[in-house]
Amino acid sequence: MKPVADSFVVKLGDMMARWTNDRWVATVHRVANPPRDRRLGMRRQVLVFFHDPRSLARIEPVTTAGQPRCGPIIGGEHVLARAARAQSLG
Numbered sequence: 043m044k045p046v047a048d049s050f051v052v053k054l055g056d057m058m059a060r061w062t063n064d065r066w067v068a069t070v071h072r073v074a075n076p077p078r079d080r081r082l083g084m085r086r087q088v089l090v091f092f093h094d095p096r097s098l099a100r101i102e103p104v105t106t107a108g109q110p111r112c113g114p115i116i117g118g119e120h121v122l123a124r125a126a127r128a129q130s131l132g
Contacts, residue, residue, distance in 0.1 A: 062103070063104060098117070098118060100116060101116070
């Protein structure tokens with residue numbers, strides 16, 4: 043896929059996917075440099091920002107029609123569970 047000039051990409055995590063009832067899906071974060079002969083003159087910047095709700099916030103899927111794909115969760119419990127999972131895979 044060819045990059046779009048003068049654009050930026052926003053990658054969302056799994057909590058936002060859950061919150062939007064999968065209207066906006068989570069993306070796997072992967073970075074790959076283009077081959078040397080194609081990167082001449084290209085400028086690439088990466089800015090990482092992680093934001094989570096308050097630890098006691100109740101996260102419920104927002105639905106406009108139909109049923110939620112998953113139930114509500116507590117923000118801090120979700121973050122801790124994801125960290126524990128990442129550590130066990132690691």
